[in-house]
Amino acid sequence: MAATLTRPKLDVKSLDPYTFLAVIGKRVIHPGGRRSTEELFSLAALQAGQKALDVGCGVATTAIQMARRFRVAVTAVDISPLMLERARSNVRRAGLERDIEVEQGDILGLRFPDGRFDRVIAEAVTMFVDRQRAARELVRVCRPGGMVLATEFFWRQPPTDEAREIFLGQVCPGMQLDQLDGWVRIYQDAGLSAIEVRSGPFEMMTPRGFLQDEGLVNAFACMVRGLSHAAYVRKMAWLMPRISRAVPYLGYILVRGVKPAAR
Numbered sequence: 097m098a099a100t101l102t103r104p105k106l107d108v109k110s111l112d113p114y115t116f117l118a119v120i121g122k123r124v125i126h127p128g129g130r131r132s133t134e135e136l137f138s139l140a141a142l143q144a145g146q147k148a149l150d151v152g153c154g155v156a157t158t159a160i161q162m163a164r165r166f167r168v169a170v171t172a173v174d175i176s177p178l179m180l181e182r183a184r185s186n187v188r189r190a191g192l193e194r195d196i197e198v199e200q201g202d203i204l205g206l207r208f209p210d211g212r213f214d215r216v217i218a219e220a221v222t223m224f225v226d227r228q229r230a231a232r233e234l235v236r237v238c239r240p241g242g243m244v245l246a247t248e249f250f251w252r253q254p255p256t257d258e259a260r261e262i263f264l265g266q267v268c269p270g271m272q273l274d275q276l277d278g279w280v281r282i283y284q285d286a287g288l289s290a291i292e293v294r295s296g297p298f299e300m301m302t303p304r305g306f307l308q309d310e311g312l313v314n315a316f317a318c319m320v321r322g323l324s325h326a327a328y329v330r331k332m333a334w335l336m337p338r339i340s341r342a343v344p345y346l347g348y349i350l351v352r353g354v355k356p357a358a359r
């Protein structure tokens with residue numbers, strides 16, 4: 097027991113920040129937290145019986161909410177085996193195996209035919225890949241008249257060179273951010289119309305945001321798990337000061353657009 101406490105099986109040092117957060121049990125892993133997910137639900141106008149696709153579903157927190165609260169049939173896709181394993185176990189624990197299908201998939205090449213879903217969502221995913229291509233793929237699998245909704249990081253104010261280097265060079269290497277108009281243009285160019293935008297601060301990793309998103313019990317459980325291995329503690333000690341340096345410049349943007357009906 098003592099050996100597993102100090103030596104987890106994963107190579108924790110090389111985990112990206114969101115996988116690390118999933119490993120310590122965090123359930124909401126996108127910059128707008130529960131607040132942006134509630135905004136997404138309100139813009140999505142979900143109705144019972146609709147088919148929804150959640151791409152980059154993480155541990156399936158939003159997929160579970162969609163199925164439980166709105167009674168939509170959800171397909172939840174992620175590229176990461178670790179996320180998929182946790183997503184499946186959370187869906188099983190929620191008793192929603194008949195309502196949510198969890199499967200592996202890549203946002204850059206989804207296996208679904210054109211127009212398959214009424215609603216397509218991606219919370220904090222396209223920024224990790226070729227954003228234009230990912231946005232086109234989300235729109236492709238949405239039915240004409242359906243909606244695509246995506247949450248991303250954006251620069252709320254121009255970052256200092258130091259904040260930019262820390263966040264995009266060290267914390268999330270390879271991630272592509274934009275200012276608000278840049279994100280909107282990407283989704284417009286992908287074919288969406290009637291675009292609506294919400295935005296707000298990046299609070300997910302502030303103490304207040306963490307508590308709001310996870311609730312007292314899970315926030316405490318994450319803390320205990322984060323302290324359970326020396327490698328987790330080292331990762332937190334590396335991650336937290338860097339994230340805090342970037343927090344003032346970052347925010348979330350939620351874009352909702354309608355795929356025009358076929359003529």
Ligand SMILES: C[S@@+](CC[C@H](N)C(=O)[O-])C[C@H]1O[C@@H](n2cnc3c(N)ncnc32)[C@H](O)[C@@H]1O
Pocket residue numbers: 114123124125126151152153154155157173174175176179201202203204218219220221224225
């Ligand atoms: C920041 S997390 C967001 C997770 C979840 N959407 C949430 O909000 O809690 C990004 C997720 O995107 C997934 N991901 C990254 N690249 C992907 C790709 N090419 N296709 C599908 N999922 C991808 C990651 O595995 C991870 O689960």
